[in-house]
Amino acid sequence: MNYLRVEFELSEDLHELFIAELMDMDFYGFEQFDDKLVAYIEKQRFNDSNREYLEQLVAAYSGDSIMEFEDIPEQNWNQSWEQTIQPQQIGKFLVKPTWSTERPADDEIVLEIDPKMSFGTGYHTTTRLVLKQIQGMDLKDKVILDAGTGTGILAIAAIKLGARKAIGFDIDSWSRDNAHENSFLNKVNDSFEVRFGGIETIDDHELFDLILANINRNVLIEILPDLVNHLNNDGMICLSGLLHTDEDAIRDRLYEMPVQVSDVEREEEWILMEIQKVAE
Numbered sequence: 001m002n003y004l005r006v007e008f009e010l011s012e013d014l015h016e017l018f019i020a021e022l023m024d025m026d027f028y029g030f031e032q033f034d035d036k037l038v039a040y041i042e043k044q045r046f047n048d049s050n051r052e053y054l055e056q057l058v059a060a061y062s063g064d065s066i067m068e069f070e071d072i073p074e075q076n077w078n079q080s081w082e083q084t085i086q087p088q089q090i091g092k093f094l095v096k097p098t099w100s101t102e103r104p105a106d107d108e109i110v111l112e113i114d115p116k117m118s119f120g121t122g123y124h125t126t127t128r129l130v131l132k133q134i135q136g137m138d139l140k141d142k143v144i145l146d147a148g149t150g151t152g153i154l155a156i157a158a159i160k161l162g163a164r165k166a167i168g169f170d171i172d173s174w175s176r177d178n179a180h181e182n183s184f185l186n187k188v189n190d191s192f193e194v195r196f197g198g199i200e201t202i203d204d205h206e207l208f209d210l211i212l213a214n215i216n217r218n219v220l221i222e223i224l225p226d227l228v229n230h231l232n233n234d235g236m237i238c239l240s241g242l243l244h245t246d247e248d249a250i251r252d253r254l255y256e257m258p259v260q261v262s263d264v265e266r267e268e269e270w271i272l273m274e275i276q277k278v279a280e
């Protein structure tokens, strides 16, 4: 499979906004520099109308700045991608690729994540927000749903915090394979089941103590009623992938559902909303 590398000459303050737009268009990996944003997409997912849309976006936000396209053969992709992935400490987690020799501190929980093409290196603020939110939770024996699992990083973290079982689903086949690989790398494959598809892969009778969903506003708004239906009594949802401008739309959507917003965490442009089930 071939990939397209798109380089945007773009000041840093516009990166988060563009990343949100690009994620909606199925772009995956992002590299951020002071004055440049680089994004990757499977070539077959990119067509002329995507290109036109990007041109309009760039024109609207950064005048006549430059956008460059480059084809990347798959073989080179992994090499160049791997070089950009460095270990990262996020709260009590050390997120690292297998090729890094960094050693964890005694009390750190290691998440070995080889991201390849899947989103979820821990570098993105939306992933970090969830990891920080769950690190202090008592997840012993809990059952977790990870909606839009990507690399599987959130499900793997939850299991390492004591969860008994996690189910992750993703509509992207590369993510499905990568989450599966990462479940073996972290030796949680007995407790982590990865499903290929959307919320319909979860049977009506399957209930969860904690649902983690780092996707994006439109998908979350669509699947929120299903997520709430799959919550145990006292269950909780962490929604991420939301910009602070999305908060009202999510609150409107929750209206008349048996839940309440119990916390909102903010970092840069992004928010995490923690939602708690309440007795009906």
Ligand SMILES: C[S@@+](CC[C@H](N)C(=O)[O-])C[C@H]1O[C@@H](n2cnc3c(N)ncnc32)[C@H](O)[C@@H]1O
Pocket (backbone or CB within 6 Å): 023, 118, 119, 120, 121, 122, 126, 127, 130, 147, 148, 149, 150, 151, 152, 153, 154, 169, 170, 171, 172, 175, 197, 198, 199, 214, 215, 216, 219, 241
């Ligand atoms: C922002 S990434 C999050 C990945 C990972 N959970 C993390 O926190 O780093 C969103 C993921 O959701 C997946 N996704 C997008 N729309 C989806 C949908 N309708 N159902 C399931 N997964 C979806 C994408 O393929 C992508 O892997």
